[in-house]
Amino acid sequence: MKATQMTIETIPTTNAAWGFFVAAGGFTDAQAAWTIAFPAVAIATGGSTEGIRDFLDSRHGRHFADDVANGIHSGLELKTAIDAAITLWMGWTINRANSRDHGIPAGLPYLAGFVGLYEILAEAE
Numbered sequence: 001m002k003a004t005q006m007t008i009e010t011i012p013t014t015n016a017a018w019g020f021f022v023a024a025g026g027f028t029d030a031q032a033a034w035t036i037a038f039p040a041v042a043i044a045t046g047g048s049t050e051g052i053r054d055f056l057d058s059r060h061g062r063h064f065a066d067d068v069a070n071g072i073h074s075g076l077e078l079k080t081a082i083d084a085a086i087t088l089w090m091g092w093t094i095n096r097a098n099s100r101d102h103g104i105p106a107g108l109p110y111l112a113g114f115v116g117l118y119e120i121l122a123e124a125e
């Protein structure tokens with residue numbers, strides 16, 4: 001059986017002054033980081049393009065970029081640093097406080113939970 005490759009549409013940031021995009025620009029080429037991070041987050045979470053974009057454009061996306069920066073500063077290549085940040089964020093779980101504050105079910109992986117939150121918010125607009 002032959003594996004099929006999933007095609008993921010990467011859409012541009014709508015908030016180049018905040019979130020992942022601006023934070024990534026502090027340690028690498030922001031567009032290159034966006035181009036790698038967007039489909040990697042999509043594969044990890046199964047989120048919609050709008051949910052991923054809005055997550056990356058948010059303060060949570062800026063914090064995600066901080067973890068990518070930590071990987072870069074520890075000597076990782078950009079893609080490896082993004083993968084490490086995804087692994088970190090997927091390893092954390094939504095706690096009761098986040099569940100109460102954001103309405104995300106407790107126990108979900110942190111990254112999937114926040115991408116899902118931004119997906120719901122995008123659909124509600």
